[in-house]
Amino acid sequence: xxxxxxxxTSDLRVHDHPPLRAAVEGAHEVVPLFIRDPAVDxxxxxxxxxxxxxxxxxxxxxRELQDRGGRLVVRGGDTVAEVCAVVRQAQADEVHVAAGCxxxxxxxxxxxxxxxxxxxxxxYVHDAVITAVPPGDLTPQGSDHYAMFTPFYRxxxxxxxRKPFMAPRDVKVPHxxxxxxxxxxxxxxxxxxxxxAGGESEGRRxxxxxxxxxxxxxxxxxxxxxxxxxxxxxxxxxxxAVSPVEAVQRAxxxxxxxxxxxxxxxxxxxxxxxxxxxxxxxxxxEYRSRRDDWRRDxxxxxxxxxxxxxxxxxxxxxxxxxxxxxxxxxHNRGRLVTASFLTKTLYIDWRxxxxxxxxxxxxxxxxxxxxxxxxxxxxxxxxRPNRVLNPVRQGLRYDPDGRFVRxxxxxxxxxxxxxxxxxxxxxxxxxxxxxxxxxxxxLADGLARFRQAREAG
Numbered sequence: 505x506x507x508x509x510x511x512x513t514s515d516l517r518v519h520d521h522p523p524l525r526a527a528v529e530g531a532h533e534v535v536p537l538f539i540r541d542p543a544v545d546x547x548x549x550x551x552x553x554x555x556x557x558x559x560x561x562x563x564x565x566x567r568e569l570q571d572r573g574g575r576l577v578v579r580g581g582d583t584v585a586e587v588c589a590v591v592r593q594a595q596a597d598e599v600h601v602a603a604g605c606x607x608x609x610x611x612x613x614x615x616x617x618x619x620x621x622x623x624x625x626x627x628y629v630h631d632a633v634i635t636a637v638p639p640g641d642l643t644p645q646g647s648d649h650y651a652m653f654t655p656f657y658r659x660x661x662x663x664x665x666r667k668p669f670m671a672p673r674d675v676k677v678p679h680x681x682x683x684x685x686x687x688x689x690x691x692x693x694x695x696x697x698x699x700x701a702g703g704e705s706e707g708r709r710x711x712x713x714x715x716x717x718x719x720x721x722x723x724x725x726x727x728x729x730x731x732x733x734x735x736x737x738x739x740x741x742x743x744x745a746v747s748p749v750e751a752v753q754r755a756x757x758x759x760x761x762x763x764x765x766x767x768x769x770x771x772x773x774x775x776x777x778x779x780x781x782x783x784x785x786x787x788x789x790e791y792r793s794r795r796d797d798w799r800r801d802x803x804x805x806x807x808x809x810x811x812x813x814x815x816x817x818x819x820x821x822x823x824x825x826x827x828x829x830x831x832x833x834x835h836n837r838g839r840l841v842t843a844s845f846l847t848k849t850l851y852i853d854w855r856x857x858x859x860x861x862x863x864x865x866x867x868x869x870x871x872x873x874x875x876x877x878x879x880x881x882x883x884x885x886x887x888r889p890n891r892v893l894n895p896v897r898q899g900l901r902y903d904p905d906g907r908f909v910r911x912x913x914x915x916x917x918x919x920x921x922x923x924x925x926x927x928x929x930x931x932x933x934x935x936x937x938x939x940x941x942x943x944x945x946x947l948a949d950g951l952a953r954f955r956q957a958r959e960a961g
Contacts, residue, residue, distance in 0.1 A: 505532040507596040507678060511587060511616075512538045512576075513609070514869075515602045515633050515744035516561040517704040518568045518675075520668040522630040523600035528672045535594050535681050536569055537587065538562060540580040547608065548859075552694035553832035553866040557702035559689040561743050564703030566686060574675030577683040584615045591625050594678050598626035602633035602744070605777045606870045607784035635774045636748040637663050639781035649782035651885060653775050660771050668750040696832040699866060700739060707740030711751060715758050722762035726769075727837045729820075730907035734836060735766065738867035741773065748773065769836075773872060779885065780871040787870045788855070790883040795961035798853035807850045807944050811842070812860055814913075817943035819925055820899035821845050823912035830912075832866040837902050843880035844893035849950035851957060854881035882958075890958055892951055899925035915940045 508527035515521060516538075527534045544550055566576040579586045587599060599620055604610065613629055620627045631638035642659045643649060650656035689695075700706075714735045725733035740746040752770055755763040780786060799807075810816050814825035824838030834842070839861075846857045858877040862868040878884025882891075903909055906924035910917050915938055916924050923930065928942050 507531055507533045507535065507594045509535045509537055509587065509590055509594065509596045509599045511583075511599060511601040512536065512565070513602060513604060513634075513744075514742065516558075516565050517707075517745050517747065518565070518572070518671040519704065519708065520747035520750045521671075522633055522669065523602055523628070524672060524675075525669045526628065526630065527598075527600045528675060531597065533594075533676045533678045534574070535577055535590055535596065535677060536565075536574060536675065537577045537579065537590055538565075539583045539586045540578065540687070541583045542580075543582070543608075549862070549868075551863050551865075551868065552692050553696050553699055553864060554868065555687070556689045556692040556695040556699055557739055557743065557832075557866045559687040559692060560702030560706075561704070561745050562686050563689075564705050564745070568671070568704060569675050569677075572672060572675045574677040575683070576686070577677070577681055578686055580684060583612055584619050587616060588619050588623060590681060591620065591623060594681050596625060598628060600628045600630060603629045603631050603638065604634065605639045605781035605784075607787065608870075610781075610784070632666055632749055634744060634748070635777050636660075636665060636752045636770060637774050637778075639774075639778040642778065649778050650775065651779070652887065653772065653885065656775050656778070657768065657771050660774060661767075665749055665753060668747060668753055696830055696864065696866075698831040700736070700831070700833070702739065702743065702745065702866075704740075704745040707737065707745035710735070710737060710740065711746055711754070715754055715763075719755065719758060719766055720760055720762040723765040724762075726765065727902050729823075729835055729837055729903045730905070730911070732835075736833065738872075739833065741770075742867040742869050742872075775885075776871045776875040779875055786878065786884075787874045791875070791878050791885065792883055792889070794883055794889065794958060796851075796853075796883070797957060797961065799851050800853075804850070804852055808846075808852050808856055810941075810944055811846055811850065811852075811857075815941050816845065817928065817941045818845065818895040818899075819906075819909040819913050819916060819927065819940075820895050820903060823903075823909045826912040828861070828864050832864055834861075834865070837898070839876065840880060841893055841895055841898045843877055844891075845895055847877075847881040848892045848954045849895075849945065849947065851950070851954055854878060854883065890955070892954060894947060896925050896947070913940070 508531035510523050510527045617627050725731050755767050814822035821842050824842050828834040846852050847854050854877045858874050879886045882889030906921040909924050
């Protein structure tokens with residue numbers, strides 16, 4: 505009897521899963537395999553919020569497979585060594601995996617290819633599993649990737665997507681292949697108290713609810729910080745609990761301005777994946793150097809710590825940072841404001857901010873986190889690298905009545921807009937009533953320092 509192995513990575517679902525579909529159609533038995541590789545921990549990606557969410561995803565994946573007569577096999581160890589061990593134990597003929605774009609994923613795929621070919625086992629890498637359009641499929645003349653979003657978006661929209669696959673009805677797993685216990689969310693220490701539940705079932709429920717009830721107002725409401733009018737699907741897309749192909753296709757079927765605005769955001773995800781696939785060094789090195797001499801002294805470290813803790817003295821910045829700490833997630837407008845403040849107002853290296861975000865974000869991945877940070881720092885794909893977001897104006901525009909600030913900065917609960925965005929303008933007893941820090945820096949001073957540094961660079 506023929507046996508196939510499906511190696512799950514960032515694609516923890518059974519619906520619209522090309523590797524699983526190919527394995528089920530091509531073999532009598534299938535080993536659905538997930539490996540907890542210590543190399544991921546050593547690389548610093550085993551943050552508590554993602555480990556807790558991962559545990560939910562694996563438990564849900566196992567339930568989905570059991571509903572189809574199968575089960576998830578979990579192993580711990582080096583990915584290549586464990587895959588080869590399972591192949592030998594199950595006497596498998598082939599291995600299927602989704603294509604990744606990071607340097608780590610690409611190196612893992614090449615190592616697997618060499619090892620499996622040496623053992624006489626066929627190896628298949630499937631595109632359009634983790635992204636809607638495979639990285640590298642769309643390229644401009646004379647380059648291996650698109651450096652600017654708008655021309656990429658035009659090409660991406662014109663690219664026909666494959667039809668989403670149904671989940672398999674039956675998955676028969678060899679009884680001889682052992683599995684370790686699935687990780688439990690309850691065993692993870694240090695997760696954010698407001699962390700969302702993970703798993704494909706929850707992701708599909710959210711996607712359906714979003715498209716049927718909320719997406720129509722997304723175009724005009726997605727920047728409303730207090731309105732919470734975004735899909736919150738990013739963690740499920742990051743873990744592959746929701747298929748990006750299916751999300752795009754269902755949004756297109758819904759139609760309308762809100763759906764188009766949502767699809768544009770899904771395209772941004774593909775855009776950064778294709779940049780990273782072509783330039784994997786951009787995870788740590790500047791895509792376009794501005795020769796910044798970032799602040800690194802003791803004062804800068806104190807400012808960085810205040811930013812991490814949400815006590816910069818700028819309420820919209822602090823509210824967003826506290827949301828991140830509590831939920832392991834941050835509204836996209838908050839991400840833009842906090843990143844601009846750190847890199848351009850405080851003039852601190854974007855890598856410090858990216859590192860902190862990765863320590864907390866449940867949706868934190870290399871492509872979207874690092875390259876979005878570079879975009880805001882002006883070292884990435886932004887066509888306006890020296891733009892600076894004024895946090896007061898951002899607060900007044902995107903949290904006009906101050907509800908978002910008061911939700912996350914309870915020290916200012918008694919203040920109404922516009923004063924809640926500028927509490928330092930209060931005087932005397934009015935100011936003393938609020939136990940909230942003064943601003944770390946005058947915005948005009950930060951702007952002048954940034955402009956002078958960029959001109960000198």
